[in-house]
Amino acid sequence: IEASIPEGQRAAWRKYSAQEFKTKDEFDAEVVKHIETTLARSLFNCDEAAAYAGTALAFRDRLIIEWNRTQQQQTNADPKRVYYLSLEFLMGRALDNAMLNTGMKDIASEGLKDLGFRMEDVISQERDAALGNGGLGRLAACFLDSLATLNYPAWGYALRYRYGIFKQEIIDGYQVEIPDYWLDFNPWEFPRHDVTVDVQFYGNVRKYTDDSGKQISVWENGEIVTAVAYDAPIPGYGTKTTNNLRLWSSKASHGEFDFTKFNSGEYEASVADQQRAETISAVLYPNDSLERGKELRLKQQYFWCAASLFDIVRRFKKSKKAWKEFPNQVAIQLNDTHPTLAIPELQRILIDQEGLEWDEAWSIVQKTFGYTNHTVLPEALEKWSVPLIQHLLPRHLQIIYDINLNFLQYVERNFPKERDMLSRVSIIEESQPKMVRMAYLAVIGSHKVNGVAELHSDLIKTTIFKDFVKIYGPDKFTNVTNGITPRRWLHQANPRLSELIASKLGGYDFLRDLTQLHKLESYVDDKEFRKEFQEIKYANKVRLAKYIKEANGISVNPSSLFDIQVKRMHEYKRQQLNIFGVIHRYLELKDMSPEDRKKVQPRVSIFGGKAAPGYWMAKTVIHLINQVSKVVNSDKDIGDALKVVFLEDYNVSKAEMITPASDISEHISTAGTEASGTSNMKFVLNGGLIIGTCDGANIEITREVGEDNIFLFGNLSEDVEDLRHHHFYGDFQLDPSLDRVFKTIREGAFGDAGQFSALVNSIVDHGDYYLVSDDFKSYLDTQKLIDEAYKNQEEWLTKTITSVARMGFFSSDRCIDEYAEMIWNVEPVKVQGQES
Ligand code: GL4
The missing domain is CATH 3.40.50.2000 (Glycogen Phosphorylase B;)
Known part of the structure; x- marks a missing residue:
C-alpha cells in the first residue's frame, strides 16, 4: 500500500516542508543546531572535527531535500x-564537492569564519x-x-x-x-x-x-x-x-x-x-x-x-x-x-x-x-x-x-x-x-x-x-x-586556475561544457594571463613541496622540474622503468664535475601508489624507490639536482593536491597494456605535460594537444609481440645504460642486492615481458629532451597553456553523452527547483 497523506491534511506538510538554507545566517543556524543536538556538543567543546561534522550534516540535509525532489519528479516523468x-x-x-556543486561554498566559508573555523581545515577533516x-x-x-x-x-x-x-x-x-x-x-x-x-x-x-x-x-x-x-x-x-x-x-x-x-x-x-x-x-x-x-x-x-x-x-x-x-x-x-x-x-x-x-x-x-x-x-x-x-x-x-x-x-x-x-x-x-x-x-x-x-x-x-x-x-x-569530471579535477583541485579561466571566458560555463576551453588559445600570448598561469603552477608546487616536507621530511625546491608518477603499482605501468631512469640520472650526476652538475636541470622525481598486498614484484619496486630515495637525497654531491620522493597512501584527496603540481607526469605503460588511463587527462588539464608511450588515451591526448606538446617515446603496440619473441629466444642486447644501472643495484648501492634480484632478473633472464629494456634508451633520450625544453620556460608555458585549451574533449560529460546516445538511448529529465 502506498503511504500518502490525504489532500485535506497536506497543507501543514506544505507549510513546514524542509527548506534548503540560502543565506550565511541560515547555514550557521543549521551548523550550530547539528553541533548542539545531533552531535551533542557545544561552543565549549567544538573542535575542527565537530565543525566538519556540523557542516557536513548541514549540507547533507540540503542534498537530501534535492534528492527527494529529484526522485519524486523522476518518478512522475x-x-x-x-x-x-x-x-x-x-x-x-564529499563535502567540498557538495559545496561546489550546489554553489554554496562561498556562503559556507563566510559562515564558518563567523563560527571560528577556516574552510581548508574543515574540509581536510573528512576521510x-x-x-x-x-x-x-x-x-x-x-x-x-x-x-x-x-x-x-x-x-x-x-x-x-x-x-x-x-x-x-x-x-x-x-x-x-x-x-x-x-x-x-x-x-x-x-x-x-x-x-x-x-x-x-x-x-x-x-x-x-x-x-x-x-x-x-x-x-x-x-x-x-x-x-x-x-x-x-x-x-x-x-x-x-x-x-x-x-x-x-x-x-x-x-x-x-x-x-x-x-x-x-x-x-x-x-x-x-x-x-x-x-x-x-x-x-x-x-x-x-x-x-x-x-x-x-x-x-x-x-x-x-x-x-x-x-x-x-x-x-x-x-x-x-x-x-x-x-x-x-x-x-x-x-x-x-x-x-x-x-x-x-x-x-x-x-x-x-x-x-x-x-x-x-x-x-x-x-x-x-x-x-x-x-x-x-x-x-x-x-x-x-x-x-x-x-x-x-x-x-x-x-x-x-x-x-x-x-x-x-x-x-x-x-x-x-x-x-x-x-x-x-x-x-x-x-x-x-x-x-x-x-x-x-x-x-x-x-x-x-x-x-x-x-x-x-x-x-x-x-x-x-x-x-x-x-x-x-x-x-x-x-x-x-574515458573522461574526467572537470568539477573535481579542475574547479575543486585547482580553484585558482579555475578562477583564472572563468575570468577570461566570462564565467564558469566551461565547467559544464569543457570544449569552451579552446577560447583560452587566444590568451596564449597575453602577458598578464601567462604570468598568472605560471604563478598558479608555482603556488601549486609550493603547496606540494610543503606537504612533502611535512610527510617525508624531504626539502624540495619548488623551482625544480616536478616529475610525477602516481597510480597503482603494477609491472605493466612500469614504475620500474622510471626508477631505473632515476638511478641512471643519479649515476650521470655522480660522473660530473661539481661545475657541470650546477648546469643540469634540477628535478624532483615523485612516486606514489599502492601495491596489491599479494603482489610481491610491485612491492619490490616500492622498496627500490624508497631505497634510491634514501641514498640520493642524502648524497651531499647531489643537492637539489635530484630528489626522489615516495608519497605514502596515494588516494583521491591526495591526488587533488598532487595533480596540479606537476611539470611532467609519467604514463609509460608497455604499449597496448593500459586500456586508457585517466590521470593523464587530469595532469594535462592542470597545466602539466606528459611523458608517455603510444598507449591508451595518450594517443588521443596527442591528437588533441598536438605532437609538439607531448613527449612520446617507446615501441608501438603492433611491435610488442615480436619484441617479446626476440627476448624469448635470447636474441637481444641489454642497453649499456640499463646494464650499468643493474650493476649498481647488484653491487648493493641501494641496500641488500638480493632484495632486488628477482626484479632485475625478470628483465635480464626471464623474457622482459614488459619490454623495459627495449624502451629504456628511448625513455632516457626523451627525458633529456624534457630537461632541455624545460630550460626555455616561455616555450614550456606556451605548451602547457595550449594543452589546457585543447583538453575539452576529455570531460566525462562528453563520455556520458556518448553512452546515453549510442548505448543507453536515454534522455535527460529536467528537475524543477520548487515543488509543483
Ligand atoms: C582500468 C584500466 O587499467 C585503465 O587504463 C582505465 O583508465 C580504467 C578505466 O577505464 O580501467 N582497468 C582496470 S581493470 N583497472 C583500471 O583502472
Whole structure:
C-alpha cells in the first residue's frame, strides 16, 4: 500500500516542508543546531572535527531535500533510467564537492569564519570514501558526477564495504597495509532499513512439469542473506538534479542473531551465522587488474547483482508496464565483468519467477545490458570454476549452460565450416576444472560492448573478442574514450586556475561544457594571463613541496622540474622503468664535475601508489624507490639536482593536491597494456605535460594537444609481440645504460642486492615481458629532451597553456553523452527547483 497523506491534511506538510538554507545566517543556524543536538556538543567543546561534522550534516540535509525532489519528479516523468553497476566507486571526499556543486561554498566559508573555523581545515577533516582500487573505480565516480550534472535519471549500485581500500604506510621502505575502517562517522549515507532484499545462496534446483505441460525450475533450500540499502546523494553541478548511489550492506536474514539458537544455548553458533552474513560486504578486494577467483568475491558479486536487479525490477513493476517495455525503461551498464551474473539473474527472474518464455526473456536481457571492457591483461579476465558456481548458484549454472547451448547452436548454424571456433567462443572453457569465461557471457548477454580508448577498443576487436566480431558483426563493438569530471579535477583541485579561466571566458560555463576551453588559445600570448598561469603552477608546487616536507621530511625546491608518477603499482605501468631512469640520472650526476652538475636541470622525481598486498614484484619496486630515495637525497654531491620522493597512501584527496603540481607526469605503460588511463587527462588539464608511450588515451591526448606538446617515446603496440619473441629466444642486447644501472643495484648501492634480484632478473633472464629494456634508451633520450625544453620556460608555458585549451574533449560529460546516445538511448529529465 502506498503511504500518502490525504489532500485535506497536506497543507501543514506544505507549510513546514524542509527548506534548503540560502543565506550565511541560515547555514550557521543549521551548523550550530547539528553541533548542539545531533552531535551533542557545544561552543565549549567544538573542535575542527565537530565543525566538519556540523557542516557536513548541514549540507547533507540540503542534498537530501534535492534528492527527494529529484526522485519524486523522476518518478512522475517515468523516463528510461540508467543503472550503473560497479563494484567500485572511488568517491573521495564529499563535502567540498557538495559545496561546489550546489554553489554554496562561498556562503559556507563566510559562515564558518563567523563560527571560528577556516574552510581548508574543515574540509581536510573528512576521510576519503575509498570504495575502489584505481582508475576503474574513479571513472565510475566521475560518471556519477556527469550523469547528475547532465540531468540523466541514473542510479549507481555497489556494495557498502565496511573496509575500503587499505591505508598504505611505508615502514623502513616497505609497504605495510592498515585496514581502512571508514564508517565511524559517515554523514553522507542514509540507511534505508525498510529497503531490503533477501538473497539466496547454495541449495538445489527442483524441476517439475506443471498442469499446462510447462517445465518449471524452483531454486530452493538455500541460505538467505539480507541486503540492506544505504543511499548516498549525488549532486549535479549547477542543476537541481541529485541522483542516487545505492550501496548494499549484508546482514543475517533473521536480524541480529538467531533467537532459537540463542535460547537453546548455542550462543556462538547464532553469532557466527550473523558474522558470516556480514562478511559478504565486509571488504573491498584490493587487486587492480587482477582476479583471484576467491569464493567470497563471487558471493559479493552475486549478492550485489541480485539485490540491485530485484530493486530495479521492483521499480519497473510499479509502472505496471508489459515486460517487453523493460528495455525501454531500463538500461544497465556493466562496469567490467564483475557484475556479469546480472545477466543470468535477470534471465532467471523473467523465466522462473515471471513466467516468460526463454526467447522472449533473452531478447529483453540482451537489449537491457551494455558491457564496458577495461583491460586486455589476461590475468584480469575473470573466470569462475564450474564446480564453484554449481555449489553457490546451481540455478544460474543451468541458465549459463542454456545460454551457451543456444549461442553455440547459433554459431554452428552460421559458421558451419569453422568447427574449431566453437570451443574458442564457448562460455565454458574445457579445462580441469571447467571454467566460466565471464567476459564472453557479458558479450553474449549485452547489445553493445565498448572499450575505453580508441586503441583499446581496436585491440579488443582483434584479440580477446576477435571471434565475436565475426559472429555478431562489428557494430556490436564500439569505443567510448574515458573522461574526467572537470568539477573535481579542475574547479575543486585547482580553484585558482579555475578562477583564472572563468575570468577570461566570462564565467564558469566551461565547467559544464569543457570544449569552451579552446577560447583560452587566444590568451596564449597575453602577458598578464601567462604570468598568472605560471604563478598558479608555482603556488601549486609550493603547496606540494610543503606537504612533502611535512610527510617525508624531504626539502624540495619548488623551482625544480616536478616529475610525477602516481597510480597503482603494477609491472605493466612500469614504475620500474622510471626508477631505473632515476638511478641512471643519479649515476650521470655522480660522473660530473661539481661545475657541470650546477648546469643540469634540477628535478624532483615523485612516486606514489599502492601495491596489491599479494603482489610481491610491485612491492619490490616500492622498496627500490624508497631505497634510491634514501641514498640520493642524502648524497651531499647531489643537492637539489635530484630528489626522489615516495608519497605514502596515494588516494583521491591526495591526488587533488598532487595533480596540479606537476611539470611532467609519467604514463609509460608497455604499449597496448593500459586500456586508457585517466590521470593523464587530469595532469594535462592542470597545466602539466606528459611523458608517455603510444598507449591508451595518450594517443588521443596527442591528437588533441598536438605532437609538439607531448613527449612520446617507446615501441608501438603492433611491435610488442615480436619484441617479446626476440627476448624469448635470447636474441637481444641489454642497453649499456640499463646494464650499468643493474650493476649498481647488484653491487648493493641501494641496500641488500638480493632484495632486488628477482626484479632485475625478470628483465635480464626471464623474457622482459614488459619490454623495459627495449624502451629504456628511448625513455632516457626523451627525458633529456624534457630537461632541455624545460630550460626555455616561455616555450614550456606556451605548451602547457595550449594543452589546457585543447583538453575539452576529455570531460566525462562528453563520455556520458556518448553512452546515453549510442548505448543507453536515454534522455535527460529536467528537475524543477520548487515543488509543483
Ligand atoms: C582500468 C584500466 O587499467 C585503465 O587504463 C582505465 O583508465 C580504467 C578505466 O577505464 O580501467 N582497468 C582496470 S581493470 N583497472 C583500471 O583502472
